[in-house]
Amino acid sequence: MAERMLENPSRVTRHALRISSAEPGFIRRVEELSGENLYACYQCGKCAAGCLFAEHMDLLPNQVLRLVQLGDESVLSSKAPWVCASCLACQVRCPKGVDIARVMEALRLLSLRRGETALWAKEIPAGVPQIALVGAARKLTP
Amino acid sequence: MPDDTRHASRVTRHDTLSPITHHSSRIPYFPGCALKDQARAFERSAQLAMQALGWELFELPRWNCCGTVYSLASDDLMRHLGPVRNLVRAQELGEGRLVALCAMCYNTLARSSRFVEADPERLRRINAFMDEEPDYRGGVEVVHLLQLLRDEVGYGEIEAKVARSLEGVRVAPYYGCMLLRPREVGIDDPDSPEVMEELLSSLGAEPVEFPQRAECCGAYQAVSRPEIARGRVQEIVSSARRAGAELIATSCPLCQFNLETHQNVTHHSSPIAVVYFTQLLALALGVPGDQLGFELLRLDPRPVLSKKELV
Numbered sequence: 001m002a003e004r005m006l007e008n009p010s011r012v013t014r015h016a017l018r019i020s021s022a023e024p025g026f027i028r029r030v031e032e033l034s035g036e037n038l039y040a041c042y043q044c045g046k047c048a049a050g051c052l053f054a055e056h057m058d059l060l061p062n063q064v065l066r067l068v069q070l071g072d073e074s075v076l077s078s079k080a081p082w083v084c085a086s087c088l089a090c091q092v093r094c095p096k097g098v099d100i101a102r103v104m105e106a107l108r109l110l111s112l113r114r115g116e117t118a119l120w121a122k123e124i125p126a127g128v129p130q131i132a133l134v135g136a137a138r139k140l141t142p
Numbered sequence: 143m144p145d146d147t148r149h150a151s152r153v154t155r156h157d158t159l160s161p162i163t164h165h166s167s168r169i170p171y172f173p174g175c176a177l178k179d180q181a182r183a184f185e186r187s188a189q190l191a192m193q194a195l196g197w198e199l200f201e202l203p204r205w206n207c208c209g210t211v212y213s214l215a216s217d218d219l220m221r222h223l224g225p226v227r228n229l230v231r232a233q234e235l236g237e238g239r240l241v242a243l244c245a246m247c248y249n250t251l252a253r254s255s256r257f258v259e260a261d262p263e264r265l266r267r268i269n270a271f272m273d274e275e276p277d278y279r280g281g282v283e284v285v286h287l288l289q290l291l292r293d294e295v296g297y298g299e300i301e302a303k304v305a306r307s308l309e310g311v312r313v314a315p316y317y318g319c320m321l322l323r324p325r326e327v328g329i330d331d332p333d334s335p336e337v338m339e340e341l342l343s344s345l346g347a348e349p350v351e352f353p354q355r356a357e358c359c360g361a362y363q364a365v366s367r368p369e370i371a372r373g374r375v376q377e378i379v380s381s382a383r384r385a386g387a388e389l390i391a392t393s394c395p396l397c398q399f400n401l402e403t404h405q406n407v408t409h410h411s412s413p414i415a416v417v418y419f420t421q422l423l424a425l426a427l428g429v430p431g432d433q434l435g436f437e438l439l440r441l442d443p444r445p446v447l448s449k450k451e452l453v
Contacts, residue, residue, distance in 0.1 A: 035216035052358050056370055083370065086214065087358030088323035092332045099324075105214035119366050127403075128365050129180040131246060131396045135210040135362030138221070 027071045033106035040096040041065050047090035047100050056083045061090055061100050068103060081107040082118045082140065112142045169290070170237050171199040172228055174208055174247040176395035181244070183435025184395060184418040188243050188287060190433060191424035195295055195303060199241060202231050208250040210396075211362070219268055225254030226268055229282045230275050239283045241290060243420070245394035249320035252284040252327040286321065287420070288337050288393060289329050297344040305428030307346030310450055313422065314350040314387035314414075315339055316378065318397040319358050332356065338391065338419060345426035352385040354378040359400040368404070375404035379414055388446045391419045402440045415443035425452060 031038055041062070048060035057080040059067070067075040084104040091099045108118075119140040124133070177185035192199045205228050213221035228251060232240040242248035258265040259280045269277040291300065315338030322332040330337045335356065339349035357378060360371025379401060382390055392398050401416045421434045421443075431453030436444050447453040 033215050033217060052374060053370065055373075056367070083363075083367070085358055085361045085363050085370075086211065087319045087361065089319075089358065092323050092325055099214075102214045109215055109218075124365055125368055129176060129395065129399050131174075131176045131180070131210055131244075132362045132364045132399065134175070134207065135246070135396070136365035138209060138211050138213075139362060140366055 024071060026073050027068065029110065030068050030103060030106045033109055034099070034102040036099055036102050038065065038069050038098075038103070041069065041094075041098050042096060044095060046093050046095065050089050050093055052087065052089060053083045053085060061104070064107070065098070065100060065103055068107075076107060076111055078107075080104070081111075086139070108139065112140075115142055117141050167196060168198045168200065169239060169241050170202045170232055170235060171241040171243060171287075172202050172205055172208070172247055172251060174205075174242075174244045175210075176244055176246075180399060181395035181418070183438045184243060184393075184398075184420060187418060187424045187429070187434045188420040190429045191420050191427055192287075194424065194427035194429060195300065197295070202228065202240065203235075204231055208247045210246050210250060212250045212253045219264060219271070222254045222257060222264075222268060223272065225251045226258060226278050227272065227275060229255055229284075230272075230278045232282045233278060234276065238281065239285055241285050241287055243287050243393065245286070245318060245320040245392075246396060248284065248286045248329075249327060252286075253324075255280075255282060255284050256326065286329050286393070288321070288341065291341060291423075292337055297340055300341070300423075300427075301344040304345055304426045306426055306452060308342075308422060308426050308450070308452065309346040309348075311347045311422075311446065311452070312350050312386050312388045313342050313347045314352050314382035314385060314390045315342060315355060315419070316359075316382070316390050316392045316397060316401065316416075317356045318392065318394050319356070319361070320394060322356055338393075341419065341423070342391065345422060347422065347426075350382065350385045350387045352381045352387065354381040359397045360404075361396060361400075364396075364400050364403070371400050372404040372406075375400050376406045379405050380411075383411060383414060387414060389422075389443055390414055390416045391422060392416060393419055398439075405441075413441045415439060415441040415446065417443050 043062055045062050048054055048062045051061050054060055059078045059080045064075055064080050081104040086101045088101050091101050119136055173185055189199050207224055209221055209224040242251055317335055322328040322335055325332055342349040354377060360374040364371040398416050405413050407413045424434055425431055444453050
């Protein structure tokens with residue numbers, strides 16, 4: 001049974017199986033940091049449908065939110081929060097008023113505050129202006 | 143007269159959004175990093191345009207970096223210090239308002255201002271931390287130049303002062319994110335903004351509607367994931383091109399950089415120059431083209447403008 005479920009192509013379903021490992025501290029932390037009511041989301045997918053960066057994400061924004069609801073800390077290894085550019089297209093469209101950009105920021109911060117980084121000086125392209133450098137450094141480095 | 147009626151509904155609609163109440167034609171502006179470097183053309187043309195309209199924009203003394211991106215975390219008070227210090231500078235001048243030109247600065251300053259005013263405890267902690275600064279008491283209103291032009295100068299007044307109509311120039315107004323989102327600081331409706339279209343119309347130009355006008359250009363991903371920014375920009379620019387644009391106008395130096403750097407120029411498409419809206423405004427108001435920093439842009443808009451004998 002468990003094996004059959006694991007073959008399910010839906011990442012969320014697969015992750016739902018791990019609910020026993022849910023970490024209530026993690027959910028609380030994301031809630032605190034983001035200031036958002038995570039359980040207001042009813043998975044309509046409007047955020048993902050309108051996300052301009054979704055094609056570069058390993059998990060769609062609504063899937064990220066679902067995993068957080070389930071307390072699945074493995075969401076911290078998703079690339080999605082690092083691809084999110086806080087453009088807020090989802091924020092103005094969410095019918096439940098959930099600011100997913102804040103959830104993405106909370107997930108980035110949980111990693112950054114553990115000392116991780118998503119930007120390496122040697123990989124910065126030449127000629128980018130300071131407005132971009134300051135923005136990237138603030139979003140992607142501890 | 144036709145102008146007053148044309149914009150009457152807009153004025154009513156923005157009564158609640160734009161609590162601009164006082165009138166003074168001398169007003170401090172916040173330049174930010176880009177306007178002193180890569181976007182010098184923006185600062186220069188804004189000052190010249192406002193001068194032509196009988197206004198004086200003067201530089202906020204001792205300003206510092208706004209931080210460029212607004213912190214979305216609830217516990218990150220530190221990230222609001224930069225913006226709040228700038229609001230303290232405006233307060234010291236006895237000014238109730240601060241004008242921003244750069245869309246990112248506008249967003250960061252306006253949101254931080256709301257953030258600290260929403261909770262006295264936050265403001266108290268920030269003031270306590272900024273030990274050596276006078277306490278910020280709240281109340282400085284951050285205004286974008288486009289709001290000032292719409293709500294105080296007025297399109298009718300601008301139209302009356304046009305010395306060189308931009309007739310026949312097809313311009314795609316590109317809003318990006320920071321002027322429109324989130325809704326509480328947006329200068330216009332996030333889904334159907336009109337402020338730039340109306341300004342361009344008052345200059346005689348032909349605003350070109352294109353679906354990607356409020357879509358993100360990739361922002362700071364130009365640093366970490368340039369391929370993402372490139373993909374975004376190519377969609378935006380080809381959308382503007384399909385709509386018939388000859389120029390793209392913006393108010394964000396980061397959008398401007400991304401849009402002109404990441405355009406995909408092939409043998410069947412020539413690049414579209416990306417200008418600051420203030421350059422077109424100043425040009426229409428009669429400021430000579432050679433003072434507007436067109437040569438500082440990577441893609442030269444002058445071939446388009448000279449075809450219409452504007453430069």
